[in-house]
C-alpha cells in the first residue's frame with residue numbers, strides 16, 4: 787500500500803497544511819526572492835511573482851497526485867500566512883524530505899519541530915521504514931536541525947547536487963535518515 791501522509795500536521799506552535807494559490811504572492815514576499823534563503827537550494831532566487839506562482843501550481847498538482855506532500859508551514863492562528871515549506875516526496879517505503887523557512891523565522895526551532903512531527907507521522911505508517919534528507923556539506927544549520935530531529939548521519943554523497951548560487955558543478959551532500 788502506498789504511504790499516505792496526513793493532510794495536516796499540528797505541532798506545539800505550527801500548522802502544516804496543503805498549499806493554495808493565494809500562498810504564491812506571500813511566499814514570493816517572504817522568501818523565494820531571498821538570495822540568503824536560496825543559498826543552499828537547487829533553485830535560483832525568483833525574480834518574478836510568476837515563477838513562484840508556477841512553483842505553487844506544481845506543488846498543488848503534486849499534492850493532488852499523491853506522489854508528494856509539499857506542506858506549507860504556518861504559525862498557529864495565522865494559517866493564511868506561510869513562513870516556509872516542508873516537502874515529503876513519497877517513494878515506495880521511503881520519504882525524502884526538503885525544507886525551507888523565511889529568514890525572519892530562523893533560529894527559533896521551528897524546522898526541528900516540523901521535521902519531528904512529519905517523520906513521526908511517516909514512520910507510524912506500516913509501509914514507511916525510512917525518512918531521509920540531504921544537505922550541502924556547508925549547510926551547518928540544516929545538518930544541526932536534522933541531528934536535533936533524530937536523524938543519523940549516514941554518509942557523504944559526492945557530486946550530488948548543483949546549487950546554482952554556489953557553483954556550476956555538483957557539490958557534495960550529507961545524507962541523514964531516521965529509520966525504524
Ligand SMILES: CC(C)(COP(=O)(O)OP(=O)(O)OC[C@H]1O[C@@H](n2cnc3c(N)ncnc32)[C@H](O)[C@@H]1OP(=O)(O)O)[C@@H](O)C(=O)NCCC(=O)NCCS
Nearest residue numbers: 826885886887892893894895896897898921926927928930
Ligand atoms: C536550515 C533551516 C531550515 C533551519 O531552520 P531553523 O528553524 O532556523 O532551525 P532551528 O532553529 O531548529 O535550528 C537551527 C540550529 O542550527 C544552528 N545553526 C544556525 N546557523 C548555524 C551555523 N552557521 N553553523 C552551525 N550551526 C548553526 C543553530 O544554533 C540551531 O542549533 P541549536 O538549536 O542547537 O542552537 C533554515 O535556516 C533555512 O530555511 N535555511 C535556508 C533554506 C535551507 O538551507 N534549507 C535546507 C536545505 S538542505
